Amino acid sequence: MCADCGCSITGTTLGTGGHHHHDENEHSHSHEHQSAHETLHHNPQLNDAKTISVITKILDKNNHEAGHNRAHFEKNGVLCINLMSSPGSGKTTLLEHIADLAEFKFGVIEGDLETSRDADRIKAKGIPAFQIQTGSACHLDAFMVHKGLHAMPLEEIDVCFIENVGNLVCPASYDVGSHLNIVLVSIPEGSDKIEKYPVMFRQADLILITKMDLIEHFDYDVAHEKKEARKIKPNVDILEVNIKDSKSIQRVIDWIEFKRKMRG
Secondary structure, three states: OOOOOHHHHOOOOOOOOOOOOOOOOOOOOOOOOOOHHHHHHOOOOOOOHHHHHHHHHHHHHHHHHHHHHHHHHHHOOOEEEEEEOOOOOOHHHHHHHHHHHOOOOEEEEEEEOOOOHHHHHHHOOOOOEEEEEOOOOOOOOHHHHHHHHOOOOHHHOOEEEEEOOOOOOHHHHOOOOOOEEEEEEEHHHOOOHHHHOHHHHHOOOEEEEEOHHHHHHOOOOHHHHHHHHHHHOOOOEEEEOOOOOHHHHHHHHHHHHHHHHHOO
């Protein structure tokens, strides 16, 4: 476990270190995020004053940097989308197929504990990609993403995807500077993940139920999952994705294009 990440915040221990600090005078931007109070509300085990103080400081510094990241994206007219899911749900594969069909230009900031395999796959499609190897950290934070965005040709792209570390817990607690969150959940994971990990799905603007081509092989109740998702967030958009069906990929692209137009 990393010393100061979501696994510590949502568990019973917390280190006192941050990934690194940034000038406190940097530009900040208001954005809806999970506050320290909300984190603690969902984790009543964390109830001592010292732990609350440390969590608040870590999240406040991260949120300040996230606002700075968002300002970078907005200055260049780039829509930033944070992709989150458990490992193996199809984030990289989805991006590869979006590269084949989308008219907008995009880049990808990749997050994994080790290797640059996902970034290499994206680069093979002719898409700019920057790999962040987090080591032991099970999520990306705003400081990591700040480094990655400076490696992106922001003046040449319309959308920047942040492919977060595969994890249904920690990434939900950290604003990385994105405008939108897309959360994937795949058929082989079973139809209980939304109920088990509500904090993650509460952050979603769009939920993608992926690997629909495998549904005949699994006892997966799509209607139940949609119902549970809308209990947590009534207005969340939900799309079913079959990577073998280009129309389902196009629907994801159309959703992104609509959000781009909404932002002007």
